[in-house]
Amino acid sequence: MNIQTIPNSAVAAPRIERVRFELRRRSLQVERSIRLTPGMLRIVFSGDDLHDFASLAPDDHIKIFVPTPSGEVVPRSYTPRRYDAEARSLAIDFALHDAGPATNWAIDARPGDQLEVGGPKGSVIVSPDIRHWLLIGDETALPAIARRIEEVSAGARVTSVVAVTGPQEHLVFDTNADLLSLWAHRSISDSSDPSTLLAILKTTGLLPGTFVWIAAEAMVTRAIRSYLVQERGHPLSWMKASGYWIMGRADAHEKFE
Numbered sequence: 285m286n287i288q289t290i291p292n293s294a295v296a297a298p299r300i301e302r303v304r305f306e307l308r309r310r311s312l313q314v315e316r317s318i319r320l321t322p323g324m325l326r327i328v329f330s331g332d333d334l335h336d337f338a339s340l341a342p343d344d345h346i347k348i349f350v351p352t353p354s355g356e357v358v359p360r361s362y363t364p365r366r367y368d369a370e371a372r373s374l375a376i377d378f379a380l381h382d383a384g385p386a387t388n389w390a391i392d393a394r395p396g397d398q399l400e401v402g403g404p405k406g407s408v409i410v411s412p413d414i415r416h417w418l419l420i421g422d423e424t425a426l427p428a429i430a431r432r433i434e435e436v437s438a439g440a441r442v443t444s445v446v447a448v449t450g451p452q453e454h455l456v457f458d459t460n461a462d463l464l465s466l467w468a469h470r471s472i473s474d475s476s477d478p479s480t481l482l483a484i485l486k487t488t489g490l491l492p493g494t495f496v497w498i499a500a501e502a503m504v505t506r507a508i509r510s511y512l513v514q515e516r517g518h519p520l521s522w523m524k525a526s527g528y529w530i531m532g533r534a535d536a537h538e539k540f541e
């Protein structure tokens with residue numbers, strides 16, 4: 285493989301547009317659930333409240349409101365994986381893990397069940413002119429990564445590097461992009477260990493003008509972001525990094541500016 289580490293400071297920062305939406309709360313009904321893989325459950329929702337739903341960026345998020353065992357209702361962040369305006373349906377993909385009200389709710393969801401959903405309250409739109417993408421993440425980032433891969437313009441070059449528990453979790457993406465899809469394997473208990481992702485990244489080229497998107501457990505995101513900035517010289521203006529969850533803490537996430 286041809287490894288390139290060319291700092292792309294000579295390339296102008298990409299255009300990034302922020303769009304805000306009026307915050308709306310919607311009541312949705314479960315239409316069906318589909319086991320995409322042993323560890324990934326898709327729930328498809330429908331409802332008239334979706335008539336004016338909008339999600340302009342693949343990494344938008346919505347809040348779902350789910351009950352805890354004590355009866356309290358708590359918010360959790362999820363990616364609107366696929367929205368069909370005509371059918372007024374919305375899919376959310378849940379990465380299943382040991383315990384948590386959102387995961388438990390998704391596992392138990394049956395057709396006709398109701399779910400309250402808020403947002404998205406905004407979208408961060410990265411220029412559609414980007415020709416190279418490097419998308420890095422774990423199971424929780426797969427819905428946003430899959431959306432990006434599906435939505436990039438034809439011919440864009442996309443490399444995805446995703447940590448999952450094994451080949452049974454690999455997804456096949458439907459895309460017009462020139463896609464290289466790489467998978468790192470580790471157990472769920474090792475999901476805050478960045479080493480398998482880093483091992484792949486160390487043999488992955490990084491062309492100037494590549495937009496890097498990272499979302500995973502926060503320690504993993506931090507380690508990968510540091511590696512790409514400090515050792516590969518990738519500019520922060522060409523990167524968006526988020527901790528989508530934090531090991532050992534409920535409803536926790538972290539933004540990296």
Ligand SMILES: Cc1cc2nc3c(=O)[nH]c(=O)nc-3n(C[C@H](O)[C@H](O)[C@H](O)COP(=O)(O)OP(=O)(O)OC[C@H]3O[C@@H](n4cnc5c(N)ncnc54)[C@H](O)[C@@H]3O)c2cc1C
Nearest residue numbers: 345362363379381384385386387424530531532533534535
């Ligand atoms: C912007 C954004 C978009 C997101 N999109 C998605 C999405 O589309 N699909 C998705 O599955 N997740 C997504 N997530 C991550 C999701 O919000 C968290 O995993 C959330 O904590 C799950 O809620 P829970 O109620 O199941 O567990 P919580 O009650 O929040 O956590 C309970 C325990 O489980 C641990 N935990 C949480 N998530 C995981 C995990 N994935 N693996 C192992 N342990 C975990 C926590 O550290 C805690 O110890 C997104 C997060 C953000 C910030």
